[in-house]
Amino acid sequence: MQTINFGIDLGTTNSLIARFNGKNVEVFKNPVGFKETLPSCVAFRGERIIVGDKAREWLVKDPLNVFSSFKRKMGTGENYFVPSNSTFYSPIELSALVLKELKNFIHTSEAIDSAVITIPASFDTMQSNATKKAGYEAGFKEVVLLQEPIAASLAFFNSANEEEATQNGKHWLVYDLGGGTFDVALVSIKENELKIVDHRGDNFLGGVDFDYSFMMEVMVPKLMAQTGLTELKEELPKQNGPYEKLFFILMLKAEEAKKELSVSSSVEVEFTFTTLSGNEHEVYFKVTDQELNACIAEKVSRSIQLIEEVLNANAMLANDVDEIIMIGGSTYIPYVRRMVEEQTGIKTNYSADPTTAVAVGAAYYAASKVKATPVVTDINVSETPTLTNPVSNLPQIKLAYNKHSKDSEEYITGMCQALQGTYFYRITRADGGYDSGFKPLQAKIGEFVLLRKNTLNAFTFKVYTEQHEELPTLQQLLDITQGLFSLSGQPLPEDICIEVDDVHNNTTRCELVFERNSILPISKTIYKEVSRTIKAKSDDQLIINVLEGNHKAHPSTNQIIGLIEINGKQLTADLIKGSDIEIKIEVSESRDVSVKANLLLIDYEVAEVFSPSEKYVSVSKLREEIKEMKNEMDVEIMKATQQEDYEKAQELHLILEKLNELYAKAMQLNEKSLSDEKYQLEEYKRKLAQSYFSNDNTSLSVKVKAEYYENRNTINYWIETFDDVPANLKTEFEQLKSNEANAMATTKSSFLVQGQLKTLNRLLNKMIFFTPTLLTSYYLHYIHLSSDHFKDPSLTKRFAEMGDKALERKNYEELRGVFNQVLANTHHAVSEVKIKGTGLG
Ligand code: ADP
Numbered sequence: 150m151q152t153i154n155f156g157i158d159l160g161t162t163n164s165l166i167a168r169f170n171g172k173n174v175e176v177f178k179n180p181v182g183f184k185e186t187l188p189s190c191v192a193f194r195g196e197r198i199i200v201g202d203k204a205r206e207w208l209v210k211d212p213l214n215v216f217s218s219f220k221r222k223m224g225t226g227e228n229y230f231v232p233s234n235s236t237f238y239s240p241i242e243l244s245a246l247v248l249k250e251l252k253n254f255i256h257t258s259e260a261i262d263s264a265v266i267t268i269p270a271s272f273d274t275m276q277s278n279a280t281k282k283a284g285y286e287a288g289f290k291e292v293v294l295l296q297e298p299i300a301a302s303l304a305f306f307n308s309a310n311e312e313e314a315t316q317n318g319k320h321w322l323v324y325d326l327g328g329g330t331f332d333v334a335l336v337s338i339k340e341n342e343l344k345i346v347d348h349r350g351d352n353f354l355g356g357v358d359f360d361y362s363f364m365m366e367v368m369v370p371k372l373m374a375q376t377g378l379t380e381l382k383e384e385l386p387k388q389n390g391p392y393e394k395l396f397f398i399l400m401l402k403a404e405e406a407k408k409e410l411s412v413s414s415s416v417e418v419e420f421t422f423t424t425l426s427g428n429e430h431e432v433y434f435k436v437t438d439q440e441l442n443a444c445i446a447e448k449v450s451r452s453i454q455l456i457e458e459v460l461n462a463n464a465m466l467a468n469d470v471d472e473i474i475m476i477g478g479s480t481y482i483p484y485v486r487r488m489v490e491e492q493t494g495i496k497t498n499y500s501a502d503p504t505t506a507v508a509v510g511a512a513y514y515a516a517s518k519v520k521a522t523p524v525v526t527d528i529n530v531s532e533t534p535t536l537t538n539p540v541s542n543l544p545q546i547k548l549a550y551n552k553h554s555k556d557s558e559e560y561i562t563g564m565c566q567a568l569q570g571t572y573f574y575r576i577t578r579a580d581g582g583y584d585s586g587f588k589p590l591q592a593k594i595g596e597f598v599l600l601r602k603n604t605l606n607a608f609t610f611k612v613y614t615e616q617h618e619e620l621p622t623l624q625q626l627l628d629i630t631q632g633l634f635s636l637s638g639q640p641l642p643e644d645i646c647i648e649v650d651d652v653h654n655n656t657t658r659c660e661l662v663f664e665r666n667s668i669l670p671i672s673k674t675i676y677k678e679v680s681r682t683i684k685a686k687s688d689d690q691l692i693i694n695v696l697e698g699n700h701k702a703h704p705s706t707n708q709i710i711g712l713i714e715i716n717g718k719q720l721t722a723d724l725i726k727g728s729d730i731e732i733k734i735e736v737s738e739s740r741d742v743s744v745k746a747n748l749l750l751i752d753y754e755v756a757e758v759f760s761p762s763e764k765y766v767s768v769s770k771l772r773e774e775i776k777e778m779k780n781e782m783d784v785e786i787m788k789a790t791q792q793e794d795y796e797k798a799q800e801l802h803l804i805l806e807k808l809n810e811l812y813a814k815a816m817q818l819n820e821k822s823l824s825d826e827k828y829q830l831e832e833y834k835r836k837l838a839q840s841y842f843s844n845d846n847t848s849l850s851v852k853v854k855a856e857y858y859e860n861r862n863t864i865n866y867w868i869e870t871f872d873d874v875p876a877n878l879k880t881e882f883e884q885l886k887s888n889e890a891n892a893m894a895t896t897k898s899s900f901l902v903q904g905q906l907k908t909l910n911r912l913l914n915k916m917i918f919f920t921p922t923l924l925t926s927y928y929l930h931y932i933h934l935s936s937d938h939f940k941d942p943s944l945t946k947r948f949a950e951m952g953d954k955a956l957e958r959k960n961y962e963e964l965r966g967v968f969n970q971v972l973a974n975t976h977h978a979v980s981e982v983k984i985k986g987t988g989l990g
């Protein structure tokens with residue numbers, strides 16, 4: 150049994166590789182510069198690829214061929230164009246280059262084929278899978294993912310003094326503000342088990358954002374004043390714009406100045422640059438910590454807001470938290486430290502190294518993780534003694550031991566049954582550091598085994614015959630983790646749900662499968678009914694759509710992470726409405742999603758494993774979506790106001806305001822913008838959508854009202870479109886509308902509204918019956934429904950003949966009669982057969 154030995158912090162800005170050597174963790178150093186950190190930066194010079202410090206230095210000379218911060222685009226479909234070799238590189242490929250470079254930090258001859266790679270806690274399934282893919286591309290055969298706050302906690306608690314860290318029931322916060330992402334995790338320790346209780350994060354909040362604001366808000370105005378380049382602010386961030394080179398140079402200058410401002414209150418910036426038209430500019434200006442603080446204030450307070458959110462969500466007060474463990478390079482900024490402590494009132498702790506904590510924790514974790522790739526042992530199966538009845542002749546042994554120990558040795562006990570004859574056993578530790586020797590096997594056995602500190606100890610228990618020949622079938626593998634803490638596993642960052650039909654409301658909705666913060670790996674089997682018949686050989690489909698995101702939200706606002714389509718064409722027998730379907734969903738610790746569907750009645754099974762690693766954000770689609778949400782919100786506010794639910798209207802107003810802001814930002818966005826803004830906006834949009842949907846607007850009266858407005862709009866549309874709507878029905882509709890304001894506004898209770906809806910629906914039905922165009926199209930729709938919609942399918946043919954004849958003669962009176970009989974013969978009322986949906990009830 151071997152463990153995964155390397156822990157890697159694949160950071161936005163800096164990456165590190167470390168290993169636990171049995172006593173402590175070694176963070177490896179770059180063989181050239183002797184630094185522990187490798188900047189996550191890749192440069193291309195013709196055919197040559199340079200990674201790390203040298204790549205960063207190259208940035209100033211040839212910024213268009215140097216790439217960094219690509220971690221923020223993991224999981225997106227965005228590619229980087231490299232002019233130097235005219236090739237596109239994905240964020241996954243660039244990350245793989247960084248990982249390969251990290252391998253060069255290891256100068257022993259051992260095979261580097263497995264690693265624990267850390268990810269932000271807020272990374273969704275696609276981003277996680279993209280990271281794994283990068284690992285495989287870099288040549289690792291096995292990649293285990295670990296969330297960064299867990300890694301940081303492991304590093305902190307493994308080095309904390311025992312007394313402090315073992316005070317049971319205590320809570321800590323891990324505040325990780327790095328280059329590109331911010332994460333805050335609420336951590337607890339109970340009975341030596343370390344657990345992430347909850348977390349919040351923003352994948353677009355970090356040092357790079359500070360640099361960008363500092364550059365745009367402080368440095369560029371000074372630059373403009375000195376050079377007279379008035380168009381600078383607007384042109385600077387444009388891809389392929391006239392100042393593209395200057396953009397990168399300035400970003401670097403901004404970061405340098407920012408870092409210096411962590412130790413002094415003002416810094417001088419000085420450099421020269423040449424414009425495209427050949428003008429050389431020499432610039433010199435001063436920047437101060439006050440200026441920096443002013444332009445990062447909003448972002449810092451956003452991080453603090455996320456702390457509050459995580460505490461509120463868990464009904465905790467600042468008092469309930471022991472300390473905030475501060476990690477990530479941006480926590481060097483004095484203003485950040487001050488704000489976090491002042492505004493939360495919680496003590497901050499800097500004992501974990503902000504830069505290496507995550508890598509160190511990853512190394513601890515790696516050392517406790519058994520490699521999945523089977524290790525070839527020296528068992529020669531052909532030598533297994535052939536026994537006439539192997540099961541009954543061999544002793545049966547049950548071993549008991551603690552899988553986790555704080556001590557330097559652990560007691561293993563065993564019960565032995567069906568013991569006939571003489572046997573021996575022997576326990577050995579995988580690294581050779583312990584060997585029990587041959588001991589006689591008895592009904593009860595017990596053995597103290599020695600443990601290595603702070604790591605996983607793998608033992609093999611073997612049974613031998615009297616002649617000391619091994620009985621391989623009785624071999625057992627045991628593992629015991631020694632150390633202060635064990636991990637209770639990694640939490641899911643978001644709900645996982647499946648999309649099911651909501652026939653009553655003519656839409657689909659999410660059904661929760663796994664709740665956020667459930668511990669991985671996790672699996673569940675659910676049983677659903679098929680909500681409509683899928684005919685064999687037809688084009689009908691049953692869709693199993695696995696989504697990630699708030700389960701209260703509408704499916705369209707969540708992300709698809711696994712999708713199985715069962716097409717009628719694949720089926721040999723009809724899948725009858727109401728028949729059972731068994732769906733098994735599993736999420737592994739490394740975030741592979743497996744979906745297995747079993748159509749029990751017709752004995753048909755499909756299974757697939759998903760590891761989606763790309764999502765695509767289009768600026769125009771983003772604008773469309775925000776616009777749609779805005780419209781929806783307008784309608785909801787109107788409804789709430791009419792309903793005199795001013796509180797709700799107010800709440801919705803707040804969301805609308807944010808949407809308006811978002812929309813304005815999205816309108817300014819350029820599809821080709823160099824900044825990460827579109828991903829930022831996309832993320833905010835999703836969060837807003839979720840807060841809207843979790844706003845419990847599914848209350849009955851809202852539903853009823855929604856149906857009312859929908860049907861009313863339908864009638865409006867009919868009157869506008871068809872000129873054969875009878876005049877008396879039009880008048881009836883006008884009367885109903887004049888009543889509407891009353892019915893909708895006078896009371897909060899849904900009573901009046903329901904009455905109004907009933908009247909409206911009666912009118913709607915009358916319109917269908919008495920408007921020839923509508924009657925014809927409804928009749929044709931219903932008569933062609935598949936047979937399972939009818940109570941007595943054998944009648945349909947006759948109705949069809951009668952109806953067609955009536956149609957031919959344009960005898961609508963007769964057609965009305967036929968249509969009435971057709972309806973009476975169906976299982977459903979008119980309004981229930983509208984949506985396409987998933988086919989899952
Ligand atoms: P990541 O985990 O995202 O790779 P790190 O935790 O290594 O990032 O932090 C990198 C960020 O920290 C960069 O944006 C860098 O500018 C910032 N940083 C590093 N040192 C300092 C400092 N002394 N003062 C302010 N910011 C710093």
Ligand code: MG
Binds near residue numbers: 161297327477507
């Ligand atoms: Mg980090």
